[in-house]
Structures are given as structure tokens and as C-alpha cells.
Amino acid sequence: MADPLLREKRRFTALLACHPQVSSVKDLRELLTPQVTKGRSVRVSAAPEWDVQRCEFLYRRSLYPERTIAPESRQRGDYFAHEVYIAGRRLPGLGGFVTIVASPYVRLLNLMASTLKAKVPQPAPRFVAVDIAAAIKDLARNEQLFSVNVVTLQMLTEPMLQLVSLAGQNPLNSKLHAALHEVTAPYALRAEFPVKPPSRVNVDRHGNVWWYQAGEQRFASPVTLIDYLDRIGALRLSLRLPLVREEGED
Amino acid sequence: MIGEAAASLVRADHGRASPLIPITRHGSPAMLSESGTIAFLYARSASVLGARVVNDLPAEVRDACYLTHGHAAFVVFLDGQQAAADLLERLGDDVAAWELWPYERGEVAGAAIRWRAPEPAPGWPTLESVRSADIGYESGAQIRQFNANLAVLSGILAVYAPEMLELPVWLHESVTDMAKQLVELQETTDETALRAGVALESVLIETNAVLTLFCSQIGSGTVPITASTFAVGEYSLLGIGGMCRAAWRLYDHLNKTFAQFGHADTVHQSYTFGAAFDVFAPSQRSDFSAWANSPVNLARLPSTTSDSKARYHIPYFSSRWGFHEALHSISISWQCLHASATKEWNLLTVTHEFLHAHVREIMDQIRLPQAGATFESLATRHRERSSGTTAMESMQVAIVEALVGIRGAQMFAPNVPGGQNVERHAPVPNHMNGAGILELMKAHDGLLQEIIVHVLDFHYTYGGRDRSFIDSLWSSWSLVPAVIDNVEVYVLRTLSALASSSPSGPSEQVFDDAVARLRRCLIDVGNRPRTRPAIQRALLLLNDETRLRRLCVRFLGTRYVVELAKNFFLDERLNAALFRDDQTTVIDGRSTYNLPAGEFVGETPNSPIGFLLDRFDGYANQAGSSEAEYESIWQLIQLI
Numbered sequence A: 001m002a003d004p005l006l007r008e009k010r011r012f013t014a015l016l017a018c019h020p021q022v023s024s025v026k027d028l029r030e031l032l033t034p035q036v037t038k039g040r041s042v043r044v045s046a047a048p049e050w051d052v053q054r055c056e057f058l059y060r061r062s063l064y065p066e067r068t069i070a071p072e073s074r075q076r077g078d079y080f081a082h083e084v085y086i087a088g089r090r091l092p093g094l095g096g097f098v099t100i101v102a103s104p105y106v107r108l109l110n111l112m113a114s115t116l117k118a119k120v121p122q123p124a125p126r127f128v129a130v131d132i133a134a135a136i137k138d139l140a141r142n143e144q145l146f147s148v149n150v151v152t153l154q155m156l157t158e159p160m161l162q163l164v165s166l167a168g169q170n171p172l173n174s175k176l177h178a179a180l181h182e183v184t185a186p187y188a189l190r191a192e193f194p195v196k197p198p199s200r201v202n203v204d205r206h207g208n209v210w211w212y213q214a215g216e217q218r219f220a221s222p223v224t225l226i227d228y229l230d231r232i233g234a235l236r237l238s239l240r241l242p243l244v245r246e247e248g249e250d
Numbered sequence B: 001m002i003g004e005a006a007a008s009l010v011r012a013d014h015g016r017a018s019p020l021i022p023i024t025r026h027g028s029p030a031m032l033s034e035s036g037t038i039a040f041l042y043a044r045s046a047s048v049l050g051a052r053v054v055n056d057l058p059a060e061v062r063d064a065c066y067l068t069h070g071h072a073a074f075v076v077f078l079d080g081q082q083a084a085a086d087l088l089e090r091l092g093d094d095v096a097a098w099e100l101w102p103y104e105r106g107e108v109a110g111a112a113i114r115w116r117a118p119e120p121a122p123g124w125p126t127l128e129s130v131r132s133a134d135i136g137y138e139s140g141a142q143i144r145q146f147n148a149n150l151a152v153l154s155g156i157l158a159v160y161a162p163e164m165l166e167l168p169v170w171l172h173e174s175v176t177d178m179a180k181q182l183v184e185l186q187e188t189t190d191e192t193a194l195r196a197g198v199a200l201e202s203v204l205i206e207t208n209a210v211l212t213l214f215c216s217q218i219g220s221g222t223v224p225i226t227a228s229t230f231a232v233g234e235y236s237l238l239g240i241g242g243m244c245r246a247a248w249r250l251y252d253h254l255n256k257t258f259a260q261f262g263h264a265d266t267v268h269q270s271y272t273f274g275a276a277f278d279v280f281a282p283s284q285r286s287d288f289s290a291w292a293n294s295p296v297n298l299a300r301l302p303s304t305t306s307d308s309k310a311r312y313h314i315p316y317f318s319s320r321w322g323f324h325e326a327l328h329s330i331s332i333s334w335q336c337l338h339a340s341a342t343k344e345w346n347l348l349t350v351t352h353e354f355l356h357a358h359v360r361e362i363m364d365q366i367r368l369p370q371a372g373a374t375f376e377s378l379a380t381r382h383r384e385r386s387s388g389t390t391a392m393e394s395m396q397v398a399i400v401e402a403l404v405g406i407r408g409a410q411m412f413a414p415n416v417p418g419g420q421n422v423e424r425h426a427p428v429p430n431h432m433n434g435a436g437i438l439e440l441m442k443a444h445d446g447l448l449q450e451i452i453v454h455v456l457d458f459h460y461t462y463g464g465r466d467r468s469f470i471d472s473l474w475s476s477w478s479l480v481p482a483v484i485d486n487v488e489v490y491v492l493r494t495l496s497a498l499a500s501s502s503p504s505g506p507s508e509q510v511f512d513d514a515v516a517r518l519r520r521c522l523i524d525v526g527n528r529p530r531t532r533p534a535i536q537r538a539l540l541l542l543n544d545e546t547r548l549r550r551l552c553v554r555f556l557g558t559r560y561v562v563e564l565a566k567n568f569f570l571d572e573r574l575n576a577a578l579f580r581d582d583q584t585t586v587i588d589g590r591s592t593y594n595l596p597a598g599e600f601v602g603e604t605p606n607s608p609i610g611f612l613l614d615r616f617d618g619y620a621n622q623a624g625s626s627e628a629e630y631e632s633i634w635q636l637i638q639l640i
Helices: A027-031 A106-119 A132-141 A175-183 A217-233 B001-013 B046-056 B082-094 B139-158 B168-188 B190-218 B239-262 B263-272 B348-367 B374-381 B391-416 B434-460 B466-477 B481-486 B487-499 B508-524 B533-542 B547-568 B572-579 B610-615 B628-638
Strands: A011-018 A037-043 A053-058 A079-091 A096-103 A126-130 A147-155 A163-167 A184-193 A199-205 A208-213 A234-240 B035-043 B065-069 B074-076 B095-104 B114-116 B314-318 B324-326 B329-333 B585-587 B590-592
Touching: A011 A217, A027 A037, A027 A053, A027 A079, A027 A096, A027 A106, A037 A079, A053 A106, A053 A217, A079 A106, A079 A217, A096 A106, A096 A217, A106 B095, A106 B590, A132 A147, A147 A199, A147 A234, A163 A175, A163 B239, A184 A217, A217 A234, A234 B572, B001 B263, B035 B046, B046 B082, B046 B628, B065 B628, B074 B082, B082 B095, B082 B508, B139 B168, B139 B190, B168 B190, B168 B324, B168 B547, B190 B239, B190 B314, B190 B329, B190 B348, B239 B263, B239 B572, B239 B628, B263 B348, B263 B391, B324 B348, B324 B572, B329 B348, B329 B487, B348 B391, B348 B434, B374 B391, B374 B434, B374 B487, B391 B434, B391 B547, B434 B481, B434 B487, B434 B572, B466 B487, B466 B508, B466 B610, B481 B487, B481 B533, B487 B508, B487 B533, B487 B547, B508 B533, B533 B547, B572 B585, B572 B610, B590 B610, B610 B628
Parallel strands: B314 B329
Antiparallel strands: A011 A096, A011 A126, A011 A208, A037 A053, A053 A079, A079 A096, A126 A234, A147 A163, A147 A184, A184 A199, A199 A208, B035 B074, B035 B095, B065 B074, B095 B114, B324 B329, B585 B590
């Protein structure tokens, strides 16, 4: 049977969440039962600290493109199974256990978030937001395992223009970035990891993380980025659910 | 309701009461059980505590929680003492203080009331009394009164509003400085010294009057509530301390951001040696390109690192003064307490008042006589059409040229009943002298500064957005009787602000563009259910060709001021700093906080201005919306 996650070369979006009742991936899976079933451990060799599992999320219809994945192949009774990743580890900087739920389908992530809220209403789950400005400041000074080849800035002084992206080998150290510094605020960045083909992970200030995943081992890229952000103290907890992005993006 | 519950205890206080608004947007008033405990919660941060209550507590507690305007921002009706103890334990350090009122059969058991007062902020300074011994009797009395007022204020703020630390410190420094000046002035007896002394004394009197009022407002509703008094009926039980903190947050953000850029100091330091610019090239009021990209535009000058710290106002609520700015105070309309989420009483109006102080400080730097310079030499330079040798000299002459233009246009306008040929040159008196300049300033400086304030406000606060700017301005003006009788001036002021973003060109073209934009937006404002004579009169004016031609002549006078403000005083870096906030997102091509009224996320906006502007378009107008009161208190609590 075709592996949907391998066949479906879609962009993954991830949600990062924390809750006092979730201190392992197993805890989260149990809370999301019965929508989430069948966890299978995935060893991501470049990120051994992360417990990564591949699970099925049951939804009332198949979201997969029919030309590649026949709905019947995913049917589980009245529902259709969608492969999702659930990963987790304790982040020392944030001081708590963080779980990542990743899927090509944002609506499934929204469903998982609302299920979690319903199952553990008090206290409400927290989501992870990112201080992009702190990350940019650190990245401009210190080399990392990845480079930043896109930075997105929020324009603060022009009502007709909201976001500007600078792309290139090193936009953070460009003259244009320096010139825009005083009238913009950092909004998002894209990290590129030096593998073949390159692995690119986007993150914005709200905690939306998205990347194109060419193979299961590439899951190491987003979690490595999250580890870095945690290390420099650029993560914080928020009640706000991310998953809001500029219209027109996938 | 709470008044009724508390009536038995405070009957001697003539039934004090305060409004309670359910914390959830569509909540309904609680049915009081026969016995229970009322918990008054004082938050370190009301937005954080609100988020805890709404998101982290069981639904039955959330549904029994109410918002208030006081320092005790949250009131919760609980089953009994144990429930109260459990609640306080769960909320932990997010509760800075509390007061518990057990009640039985509808009567509060006064003897059983318990409270815990907040701890004073660590390291709070002790402010020594300002010396009054060597000062004259009247001024000395004011100083002594100030010392007493400041002691009261400092004591309250240390416990209930430590974020306001800079205010008492600054007031102390300012009055200490005034006291020194008064001592020095006593040593001379000439008329100038006498006038200066009286002026300082007036400032002290005004400061004390506002300080007394502010102490009353910020000190209302402190623990224990039964002992705290606030003689304003509708908020008499719990006071308005929380709203004072919200107002401070808004003001402080504005003040600190502007102080960070130090424009007045930059003008003082950079203009003294900066290159002169051509004052008279744009005298035709047609081509202002000589000023574009001026090297002495504040936007191009590095911010000055100066030794002077931010100066402060006391922001307080007033039904008498509405929105008003004075040397040491900014008053905010009393109606904002319950209607800040309406177009008419929106808080963005504060920025206009704040900008008056900002513009006044810049103008004070420009008008300060430089060494050897006098108004006579200024008059000579203007007469000789000399832009001077420094940017300061140029700007001084430019101000005179602007005032001359305003006066000339005002003189000409009534004489142009609708003819096509409009004189472009304003009459220059044959022999302008120093006294003439002073007369000009007396007569027209007010309008000049208003235009500059409006231009800066249009860009700094409203981001150059026509609709929000016009709606905010005219919704609040629509309630002011003076506007109805003088609508031409207010239309002129609005057009002048809009002109700062019109495509450049001859003044008539710019005027027509601004008129079209104002008319378009004002029609929508005027179409609301409530009749607004000021807006109707403005629209009549904008649709009357004859009156528009006369107004265009007046606009010729103000356009010079608009271009001065735009090309020299507008700094987009400051604009960016006012709105910078990581909590905004971009949806549908628009930056927004994406925070519907009723949600509590526990994150105080870093840009109160940006937050309120984001909400403005959704505000009710005064005539509608039963939810305006909820939205008003909800949004102010987000700021604390």
C-alpha cells in the first residue's frame, strides 16, 4: 500500500503545544484518542532527543488527493485515516514538555488543538510563540547548523504594505535589511539546512512552523530549529493558537 | 447589585455602588445565593489575571466573575470561604491583593470581612519634601500642599500602580526646579521677574488641583474597600483605579516612545549648526520640492542622546475638561470610562492632546532667541527674504512666513465671493517689526500649531488612513457645540491634515483632492442614525462651490504649514516605534491583533495605540450597540 506521507509531497505545518497533563507523546496520544490511533515510533537519527511517532488521525472524509491516494485505502469504518507526526521532548529553555503535531492539513491540526482544549479544559493548553527578533539578532552574530535565506519583515509605516521578504544567500547581513531595520519588525524566517537536497524550514512569530518534507528523516530539520530557538531563549508560551497565515500561502 | 449586597454594611455611606460587567461577553448577572462569599481580586496585571480566570478555571467560577473599573478589577461570587481560599490558591501570585466579603441571607457580615493588602513595590524611592521656607507666602503654601499631595500619591502608587514610578519622581524634580526658580526670582523685583513668579505660581496651583483630583481617582477602591472613599456615585464603591492604570499605560507608551527620539532636543542641537534651507522657494504655495529630502528633516537626523529625561503629564478623567492638555496634565473625557469603545469617545483622541505638548516643545526650541538674535532681527530677515545661515534661522523665518500666509489668506478669503482668479500672494506688511511678529503669533500661532498637530496625528496615530482619521476626529467633534458654530475652521484643519498625503502639485489641486477624500468619508459618518449637526454643516460646506473657493484661499495659507510639518517634523522611525508589536498578525492584507472582544489571552499589547486603532473600525457609534460598555471595559483591562 502506498505510504501517504511519502507519496504526498505536501508542505507540512506543525503546531507546538504544552500542557501540565502532557509529559510524553503517549500522554498526548491518549488525550487525542479516539481521533488519533496507531502510533509507530520513528527514529530520526539526527534528532535522537525527540520522541517521534507516526500516527493516524481519523477524519470524516479523506483529505488526500484522490488521484494519488484512493479514499477506500484510508477508510476506517466511518472515518478516513490521515498520517500525522506527533513528537515531543522537554525543552530546557522553555522549562516544560513540548509536543509537536505535524500534518500537511491545517484543518487537522486545528481539530487536534480543539480536541485537546475540550479534553483538558483547565488549565487551557498553551502554544509556543517565537521571538523572531531575538533569533535574527543571534543569527546575525553566530553561525549555526543552518543558514537563513529568507527573512520576512512586517512594515510598520505603510498602510498599503504589510510584509516584505528578503531572499538570498545572506539577507540578514544585507544593506537593505539594515536600511529597513528601523521601520520594520521581524515576522518570519526560513532556515536552510545543508543536506542534499536542502531542507528548508519556515517559522513565524506566532509559532507556525512549516516545511517541505522530502523524507521521514527530514523531520530532523524542524526539530533542530526548535531546539536552537529554545537554546537562545526565543520561545515563549501563549494562549493564542497559531495556524493563522497570510492568505495566498499554502 | 453589589450595591444591594453591600448596602447593609455601607448604609452609612448612602448606598455606594459600582457597575459589574460579566467577564464573558454574553454573560448574565449572577443570581446571588442566600449565602456565600464575594471575592474582590486585585491583579498585578489585569489582562493576565483575566486570562487565568477565563482559561484556567472551571466554567462555574468564570461565569460568576465580573469586571470592574476599580483596582479590584475582578469580583467573583463564590459559595463560601473555602471556595474563596481554593480560588486564591489556584491563582497564586497573579493576585496582588484580595478582599473577601462573606454574606448570609443577603447581608454582608462586616465583622468577617478579611483582606490582604498589596505589598509596596521594592525599592520605591522616598521623595523628600520640596523646600518651601525661602519662598513667598502664596507660593510656599502651594509647595507645602504639593508635598502633602505627592506623599499621598507616592504611597498609593507604590502599592497599587508601581508602573507609574516615573510620575511622582518627575513631579518632584519639576517642582523642586520651580521652587529654586522662585527663590531666585525673589532676588529681583523688576516686572519680568514678577510675571515669571506669578506664572510659576499658576503652574503650581494647576498642578496641585490636578494632583488632588488624580489622587482621588487613583486612590479609589483600595483595600479595605469599606474604608476607601470615592465621591462619584456611579463608581463610589470600587472606584476607577483600574481605568487610571489603563490610561497611564496608553499615555506612558506615547510619552516614552516620543522621548526616545527626543525631537525637541534634536532640533535644538542639530538646527543650530545645520545647513539653512530655502524658506521662500515655496512661497507661491505651489512647489515644495525644495524641501523634499531636506537634510534637517527630523527623519534624517540621528536621535539626540540627551541628558534630559521624558517629561510627564498627569493623565486623569474629567467630565469638565473632556480631552484637554495643559503643562502638567492631560485630561481624558469621563465618558471614556463606559464608552471608550465608541467612535465618539474613543481614546485615540488622547494622541491629539499629547501631540500638542510635543509640538509645543519643538516650537519652543525654534523660538528660543539665540545669542544676539531678537524678534527685530527676525523681522529684518523676513523682510529681506533671507533664509539665514543655519537651519534654526531658516525655520524661524519659515514660521514667520507661515504666520504671514495664514493671516493674509484669512484676510483675503472673505473678499473672494467665488471668482476664478485667486490671489496667490499674501500681503506682507511694509515694515514688519518685532512687535508685528508677536502680534502675528498671538493671533495665528494657535492655528499653526493645530495644523502641525493634525498632520503628525494623521500619520503617527492613524498611519495615514483617511477613514479612521476622519471618523475618529469628526465623531468626537460631532458632540462639541463649538464645532457647529465654527465648522469652517475644523474643515480647514482636517483638509490640511489630509493634504499631507495628497499627490504633490499646485495648492488648488491638492485642495480638491483633500476635499474629495473628506467628503467621501464624512458622508459615511453622517449617515449614522443619530443626527449630527456639525457633520451635516461640514457636508453642506463641502458641497457649496462658493464657500469652497473661499476655503481654498484659506487653505493656501495653511498649506505652507502642512509642508513644513511633513518635510521637517515627521519621522517615520518614530511612527514605526509607536506600532511595533509582535502580537500583531497579518490577515487579509492588514496588520491586526486578531483579538475579538471577550477573549483574554494574557498578553498586554506592547503598542496600546496600535491595539486601539485596530479596534477602532469596529466601534459602535454612540447611538447603537448594547455591547459598547462591555467592549470599553474589556479593552482597557487588556492594557493593564
